[in-house]
Amino acid sequence: MTIDSHHHLWRYSSEEYGWIDDAMSPLKHDFLPRDLVAVMQEAGIDGSVAVQARQSVEETRWLLKLADECDAIRGVVGWAPIVGSEFPGVLDEFRQRKKLSGLRHILQAEPVDYMLRSDFNSGIRMLLQYGLAYDVLIYERQLPQAIEFVDRHPEQVFVLDHIAKPRIRDGMVEPWSSMVREMGKRENVWCKVSGLVTEADWTSWTAGLLKPYLDTVVDAFGPQRLLAGSDWPVCLVASGYVRWFEVLNDYFAKFSDAEREAIFGGTAIQVYKLR
Numbered sequence: 001m002t003i004d005s006h007h008h009l010w011r012y013s014s015e016e017y018g019w020i021d022d023a024m025s026p027l028k029h030d031f032l033p034r035d036l037v038a039v040m041q042e043a044g045i046d047g048s049v050a051v052q053a054r055q056s057v058e059e060t061r062w063l064l065k066l067a068d069e070c071d072a073i074r075g076v077v078g079w080a081p082i083v084g085s086e087f088p089g090v091l092d093e094f095r096q097r098k099k100l101s102g103l104r105h106i107l108q109a110e111p112v113d114y115m116l117r118s119d120f121n122s123g124i125r126m127l128l129q130y131g132l133a134y135d136v137l138i139y140e141r142q143l144p145q146a147i148e149f150v151d152r153h154p155e156q157v158f159v160l161d162h163i164a165k166p167r168i169r170d171g172m173v174e175p176w177s178s179m180v181r182e183m184g185k186r187e188n189v190w191c192k193v194s195g196l197v198t199e200a201d202w203t204s205w206t207a208g209l210l211k212p213y214l215d216t217v218v219d220a221f222g223p224q225r226l227l228a229g230s231d232w233p234v235c236l237v238a239s240g241y242v243r244w245f246e247v248l249n250d251y252f253a254k255f256s257d258a259e260r261e262a263i264f265g266g267t268a269i270q271v272y273k274l275r
Contacts, residue, residue: 003074003265003274004048006161006194006229007036009066016054024237031233033070039232039241040072046265047074049229049272051135051161052104055079057090060100067099074274075101077135082123091130101272102133102159112142115149124153133157133271136189139165143179150186157188157271162195162231163217168210169201177216184220190271191221193248193263194229202238207247214251223252223259227268 010017011030020027040048050063050073060078067073076099080090094100107115114120115136127134136158138146143164150158160183166176183189196210217226228248232241239247252260268274 001046001265001269002044003228003268004040004045004230004232005227005268005272006051006192007048007232008053008234009033009036009050009063010053026236027233033066033073036232037070037072043242043245045245047072047274049073049075049077049101049268049274051077052079055106057081060094064094064097064099073099074269075099075272077102077104077133077272079104083117083119087123088126091126095130098275100132101274102135102157103127104135104137104161106137107142107146108137108139108165112145115142115145121149121152124156128155131273133159135159135161135192136164137161140167140176140179143176143183147179147183147186150183150189154186154188158186158190159227159271160189160191162199163191163193163213165195165199166213168196168199168205168213171209173212173216177212180216181220184217184222184225187225189221190225190227190267191217192227192229193217194227195231195234197235197238197244198231200238205238207250210247211251223255224262224267226263227271228264 009031012028050067052059057080063076063078067076078100080103081087082105124134134156136146164180196213197205200209230241230244235244252263
């Protein structure tokens, strides 16, 4: 089964999605399951993981409702108030929601040391008993703190989103490459091959330009710890859904059948416990 391990859904409003500026005008409308299923079918993708875009429990409830109503959405990475007294209650509320696969906080918008706070780490320690993965959304500059963070939780499953957002637009491979290779030494960390085109120049990127970054994460994590994802609809500012999967399919064409099966679905099913 092929899985898109990372996409979003929303009902657009300028108030709730203020980060969508005029340069991202293709994103200024609703993206709902029917839209998702249409592009998945065109790309030959069987299932997906919906990921939070707003930091609200209400959005997580909404995504889980959509997942219950849409067989193509196999899992949800939601948001919950990890820092705060209400966190245990929210986890208990979601305990029976079988499609809740993980949680995420938009760490890229926080100070670099936010993920090292004691209250944040106390919340992360609670995830083990619920069997939830944790998605790490950061920029390259936050990798040193992220490495220290994951080292505090050697039993927790972590998924590094968007290969930690290297400076592709600037053509910079280092120091990202060295740091992501260090992160890859942690066997409880997986990596999503997604979000590259939006870190590149939106109008002039090429598959060749992305190759050094793809080569690095293959070397750092190995094929068995990579998950293919679209970052749809955000990717639409730089690439169509089908085009992105064509780029990935071309790059991984020479890999073994077993490796491709892992990258394009098997690993996501394992890490997110998809049904």
